[in-house]
Amino acid sequence: MSDENRQHPKDPLHGVTLETIVRTLQERHGWEEMGFRVRVRCFNENPSIKSSLTFLRKTPWAREKIEAWYVRELKRYGKPPSPPQPDA
Known part of the structure; x- marks a missing residue:
């Protein structure tokens, strides 16, 4: 998705961080399913959240796949559960 589309309030990813996306999918499906x-x-x-975020920020095709998966889940299930909060 282009940056222009992301800034639009009707975009399902508007205001959602990459960390939230990764944590939500990991909590719901686990690393094995994500890797599949x-x-x-x-x-x-x-696998770790940190290594995943680093990789996805540098690799647009992989980030697009993860974001598309997250959007499909939003459409299918509605708002996903809140991801676990990182340890302080």
Whole structure:
């Protein structure tokens, strides 16, 4: 998605951080399912939120797949559950 589309309030990703997307999908599906759907090392080998965010921020095609998956879930299930809060 272009930055122009993301800024529009009707965009389902408007105001949603990449961390929220990754945490929500990880909580709902787990790393194994994420690695199956988007075949990248950061989900399959020693997965962590930090490594996933680093990779996705540098890799537009993978980020687009994760964002599209999240949007499909929003349409299918409505608002996803709140992701777990990171340890302080």
